[in-house]
Amino acid sequence: MKRSIATVCLSGTLDEKLDAAASAGFDGVELFEADLINSPLRPDEVRALADARGLTIDLYQPFRDFEAMPEPDFRRAEAKFDVMEALGAPTMLVCSNVSPHAIDDDALAAAQLLELASRADARGLKIAYEALAWGRHVSEYDHAWRIVERADHPALGTCLDSFHILSRGTSLDTIDAIPGEKIFYLQLADAPFLSMDVLQWSRHYRCFPGQGALDVRGLLARVLAAGYSGPLSLEVFNDVFRQADPCRTAIDAMRSLILLEDEPLPEPAALNGFAFVEIGVDSPEIEDLLRAMGFAHVGPHRSKPVQLFQHGEIRVVLNHGVGEDDPEVVAIAVDSSDPDASAARAEALLAPRVERRRGAGEADLTAVAAPDGTAVFFCGPDWLDDFLPTGEAESDGVPIERIDHITLAQPFEAFDEAGLFYRSVLALEPSASAELAAPDGLVRSRAYAAGDVRVVLNVPALASTRERSELQHVAFATSDALAAARAMRERGVPLLAVPDNYYDDLEARLGIDTAPLRELGVLYDRTPEGELLHFYTARLGGRVFFEVLERRGGYRGYGALNSPVRMAAQTGGERHAEGAGA
Numbered sequence: 270m271k272r273s274i275a276t277v278c279l280s281g282t283l284d285e286k287l288d289a290a291a292s293a294g295f296d297g298v299e300l301f302e303a304d305l306i307n308s309p310l311r312p313d314e315v316r317a318l319a320d321a322r323g324l325t326i327d328l329y330q331p332f333r334d335f336e337a338m339p340e341p342d343f344r345r346a347e348a349k350f351d352v353m354e355a356l357g358a359p360t361m362l363v364c365s366n367v368s369p370h371a372i373d374d375d376a377l378a379a380a381q382l383l384e385l386a387s388r389a390d391a392r393g394l395k396i397a398y399e400a401l402a403w404g405r406h407v408s409e410y411d412h413a414w415r416i417v418e419r420a421d422h423p424a425l426g427t428c429l430d431s432f433h434i435l436s437r438g439t440s441l442d443t444i445d446a447i448p449g450e451k452i453f454y455l456q457l458a459d460a461p462f463l464s465m466d467v468l469q470w471s472r473h474y475r476c477f478p479g480q481g482a483l484d485v486r487g488l489l490a491r492v493l494a495a496g497y498s499g500p501l502s503l504e505v506f507n508d509v510f511r512q513a514d515p516c517r518t519a520i521d522a523m524r525s526l527i528l529l530e531d532e533p534l535p536e537p538a539a540l541n542g543f544a545f546v547e548i549g550v551d552s553p554e555i556e557d558l559l560r561a562m563g564f565a566h567v568g569p570h571r572s573k574p575v576q577l578f579q580h581g582e583i584r585v586v587l588n589h590g591v592g593e594d595d596p597e598v599v600a601i602a603v604d605s606s607d608p609d610a611s612a613a614r615a616e617a618l619l620a621p622r623v624e625r626r627r628g629a630g631e632a633d634l635t636a637v638a639a640p641d642g643t644a645v646f647f648c649g650p651d652w653l654d655d656f657l658p659t660g661e662a663e664s665d666g667v668p669i670e671r672i673d674h675i676t677l678a679q680p681f682e683a684f685d686e687a688g689l690f691y692r693s694v695l696a697l698e699p700s701a702s703a704e705l706a707a708p709d710g711l712v713r714s715r716a717y718a719a720g721d722v723r724v725v726l727n728v729p730a731l732a733s734t735r736e737r738s739e740l741q742h743v744a745f746a747t748s749d750a751l752a753a754a755r756a757m758r759e760r761g762v763p764l765l766a767v768p769d770n771y772y773d774d775l776e777a778r779l780g781i782d783t784a785p786l787r788e789l790g791v792l793y794d795r796t797p798e799g800e801l802l803h804f805y806t807a808r809l810g811g812r813v814f815f816e817v818l819e820r821r822g823g824y825r826g827y828g829a830l831n832s833p834v835r836m837a838a839q840t841g842g843e844r845h846a847e848g849a850g851a
């Protein structure tokens with residue numbers, strides 16, 4: 270189907286918005302009135318600009334506070350029709366009246382919309398009437414449809430907006446009763462569940478389908494079943510997108526539509542956990558730490574300054590060629606049952622390829638770049654052959670087994686984009702997001718998982734100019750956290766100290782004996798499904814640390830409840846170290 274995007278979704282000036290929409294592959298735009306009014310470009314120039322970029326202007330929007338008025342403003346309407354003719358925009362969106370002067374009278378609304386539609390029709394234009402969720406007298410789509418049906422004019426139809434419908438929880442049954450050709454336009458937006466005034470929710474927190482919690486997919490299926498054949502158009506008001514790079518937002522938006530439509534998308538290949546995690550480093554200290562955690566240096570890469578360390582199923586690749594000052598997770602790799610299929614799906618979802626140097630005879634690994642720049646590799650079985658065996662053996666006695674999850678701090682503007690990236694490219698399912706209080710600010714966190722591939726994304730809740738530590742960590746699964754903590758402590762792994770107050774609270778809340786946990790700095794969580802025991806290493810330089818976790822029973826979470834004490838301990842340790850050095 271034709272794909273469109275409202276200019277209000279994108280930051281920048283009108284010409285920048287058009288450029289971004291076109292470069293992401295959109296067919297058309299909804300022109301948001303303010304974007305035109307604030308532009309130095311004449312309507313005919315906007316039309317030419319859109320035309321030159323292969324974009325149609327599908328909708329002019331919104332025309333506000335028109336219907337059910339004592340004196341409907343046809344003069345203003347005619348002036349806007351002039352603009353639409355110059356733009357080549359066929360349809361005007363009229364959103365339901367919010368004015369205190371509006372009269373609660375459907376017959377009046379229908380009569381005035383009928384008059385508007387016949388004037389539009391005289392110019393070959395159409396009117397699409399939309400219920401705003403906060404409209405004064407019309408706030409439900411089925412009500413807007415009854416008024417359209419009552420007016421009964423061929424140039425008058427309705428505009429359905431998934432946000433207004435799903436935010437109010439209106440039954441979707443009436444959609445089936447609207448003839449497809451009377452649905453003149455469909456606007457798609459998702460949003461996280463928030464308990465707040467619906468206007469504020471709509472104007473600040475909408476997001477692209479797949480990024481929020483609304484069943485946009487279900488709604489789309491109903492609208493298509495009704496026979497709608499117009500554009501699938503994204504209309505997202507979002508504070509973060511308004512300040513993000515419009516080209517990136519437009520690609521994020523297009524990825525959302527591709528996922529929503531499903532059709533030309535290769536099926537996701539089954540993933541069998543993480544093949545490896547790659548850490549960029551320029552110092553050898555991390556090698557000592559990995560050995561203390563029981564890892565063996567399995568081998569150097571045949572042609573690159575890259576070392577493979579392994580313990581059980583856990584593989585950590587240290588890349589000395591991309592080392593920043595501080596160690597940093599630069600790549601994650603999934604073990605794919607069909608790496609070519611994984612790569613094809615990633616490409617279909619507009620994931621940018623990471624170009625890599627490859628020596629003769631080396632495995633041909635495809636990597637794509639996640640929004641924060643982390644490379645995501647799709648591995649088959651043969652990549653291990655790229656390393657020359659050293660014969661070094663792993664140590665017994667440190668019971669860690671596989672990578673459980675990888676947690677990556679995201680740049681402020683990349684959080685929703687990154688979530689949709691992992692959700693679509695790797696077909697990971699999101700869990701609910703959590704808010705975690707760190708000493709230096711609130712952190713929003715959301716996990717994405719499929720089988721043994723789990724990625725947790727964190728982001729500061731507010732953009733900040735302050736220097737913030739953007740922590741990343743790799744969590745290793747164990748079947749015995751206490752034994753693992755004891756073994757690592759004996760082997761000299763620096764573990765994060767946990768305050769006594771934490772254990773006192775744990776005893777007060779749960780009535781458990783915390784002595785073994787307290788002794789080793791192991792944190793604890795319990796849900797009806799099971800238990801979690803987990804602990805952390807100190808940070809390796811600035812950003813990276815390791816976690817070891819034991820899931821007991823059916824525990825599926827990530828110990829979010831314990832993140833604040835962990836973050837406080839990390840901040841405290843850092844300030845302590847600064848103080849000691851002074």
Ligand SMILES: O=C(O)c1ccc(O)c(O)c1
Nearest residue numbers: 331364399430471472504
């Ligand atoms: O927030 C608004 O005013 C507004 C305007 C036009 C729309 O289509 C819409 O869904 C909301």
Ligand SMILES: [Mg+2]
Nearest residue numbers: 399430456504
């Ligand atoms: Mg709308």
